Amino acid sequence: MGLAWLGIDLGTQGARALLVTADGSVLGSGAAPLRRGRRDGVRHEQDPGEWWEAVCAACRAALEGTGTGLGGVAVCGTSGTVLLTDGAGRPVSPALMYDDGRAAAEAGRLRSAGLAVQDTWALPKVRWLVDRYGPGRVAHQPDLINARLVGGPVPADSSHALKTAYDVERDRWPDITGLPAGTLPDVVRPGTRLGEIGAAAAEATGIPAGTPVVAGMTDGCAAQIASGALRAGAWNSVLGTTLVLKGAAVEPVRDPTGVVYNHLAPDGTWLPGGASSVGAGVLAARFPGTDPAALDARAAAFEPSGAIAYPLVSPGERFPFHAPRATALLLGDPVSDADLWAALLQGVAFAERLCLDYLHHLGAPLDGPLTFTGGAARSTYWTQLRADVLGRPARVPRRTEPALGMAALAAYGTGAAATLADAAEGMVRTGTTTDPRPDRTARYAEPYARLVGELESRGWLPGAVARHALARLHRDTPGS
Incomplete structure (x- = not known):
């Protein structure tokens, strides 16, 4: 049996591990939940110690009984999640999650100093943590796991460091972070070999000692790799708890507001995109314990x-606009739970369309294929609805997990493929393609236009973006 690569995805609700061969065969998988998090208003923390426990459990399950050679491992995490560690890599603060909003004041001061950061980005949160817990060393979510895997602190990858304001074009930290010396880690490009699995980690995870550990990327980028959307003009829409859109471009997509940012791919090309705060998480919050398939049908x-x-x-x-004070919006009164469920599904799709309209407004290349990944891609109904609202075909690979993207990155980083796109295209299995239904696309034009107008009237969506979105709508929707 040939080599396989292990991808690890550390998400909001759990850890997932996949053992994958170069041709996309999944030899093993494992998952473990995260239960000790705390969410209260703008506060969202997790216990970083639980991350390691979940990763160990997921890896042991994925590797159990496989008996194959392991070529390498890579880890992805949520973008903007950060904590402080000591010199040995041990946590000295809680982990502030990607959407923790308590550092708004710090973000405002950084913007006044000239940095284009959002309130929930990692750099403001680092300053908030330093003020409360004292000096420490910044660790992003995978940094903590990688340090445990190799037995000591490791450099951060530039993908996770991006929201800590790392300048990926100039390959350096900015001079105006306001942090004590030694707070920020060294940074390497994704795909860089960080070290090897140590004896203690091998015992805890089941990963053989000596296995190469490769620098990963954020979960959104990992899902993009898993979709195969790495050629210029291709886009991947990741719909899980929240919504993330990632594309591929030869040049960065410039956005002075910082709403759209650009990850640097291992080969030096660019992966522009953004992360919204809409998503399937609202369904679980409004309809706890329900059967999604049953409500889809209704x-x-x-x-x-x-x-x-x-x-x-x-x-x-x-994303697609920066509005720290925005709140969930519901216009009208649903007549039933099914009507409310429909409104929420459609609302996420409208936000997704607005994201693409905003990218078009910035001049991003959108002429390649669109893929859907994330947990919501398992819903056939929602996938069709999203294609209808967007008015364009969407592909859903057979497997949509970010862990698959990390397996492909591990293969690339250990020299098993000439390019990351080659590694991904070898592992990604073609699934289904959903075509939009023109009559349904036309039905959604009026409510989409109403939503755009409402977002503009509340001062959240810039007028120029609203006008661009409506102009695209009228041009692309017959009879609108």
Whole structure:
């Protein structure tokens, strides 16, 4: 049996591990939940010690009984999640999650100093943590795991460091972070070999000692790799707890507001995109314990819904506009749970369309294929609805996990593929393609236009962006 590569995805609700061969065969998988997090208003923390426990459990399950050679391992985490550690890599603060909003004041001061950061980005949160817990060394979510895997502190990858304001174009930290010397880690490009699995980690995870550990990327980038959307003009929409859009471009997509940012791919090309605060997390919050498939079936009677939603999972919006004070929006009164469910599904799709309209406004290349990944891609109904609202075909690979993207990155980083795109395309299995239904696309034009107008009237969506979105809508939707 040939080599396989292990991808690890450390998300909001759990850890996932996949053992994958170069041709995309999944030899093993494992998952473990995260239960000790705390979310209260703008506060969202997790216990970093639980991350390691979950990663160990997921890896042991993925590797159990496989008996194959392991070529390498890479880890992804949530973008903007950060904590402080001591010199040995041990946590000295809680982990502030990607959407923790308590550092708004620090973010404002950084923007006044000239840095284009959002309130929930990692750099403001680092300053907030230093003020309360004292000096320490910054660790992003995978940094902590990688340090445990190799037995000591490791450099951060530039993908996770991006929201800590690392300048990926100039390959350096900015001079105006306001942090004590030694707080920020060294940074390397994704795909760089960080070290090897140590004896203690091998015992805890089941990963053989000596296995190469490769610098990863954020979960959004990992899902993009898993989708195969790495050629210029291709885009991947990751819909899980929240919504992330990532594309591929030869040059960075410039956005002076910082709403769209650009990750640097291992080969030196660019992965522009943004992360919204809308997503499927609102469904679990509004309908705990429900059967999503049953509500999907009932929602088909409400196309469009009698209500219009902008379903933020947590306060504040980051993409397709920057509005720290934005709150969840519901216009109209749903007549039933099914109508409300339909409104929420449609609202996420409207936000997704607005994201693409904003990218078009910035001049991003959008002429390649669109793929859907993330947990929501398992819903056939929602996938069709999203294609209808967007008015364009969408591909769903057979496997949509970010852990698959990390397996491909591990293969590239250990020299098993000439390019990351080659590694991804070898592992990604083609699934289904969903075509939009023109009559349904036309149905959603009016509620989408109403939502755009409402977002503009509240001062959240800039007028120029609203006008661009409506102009695209009228041009692309017959009869609108």
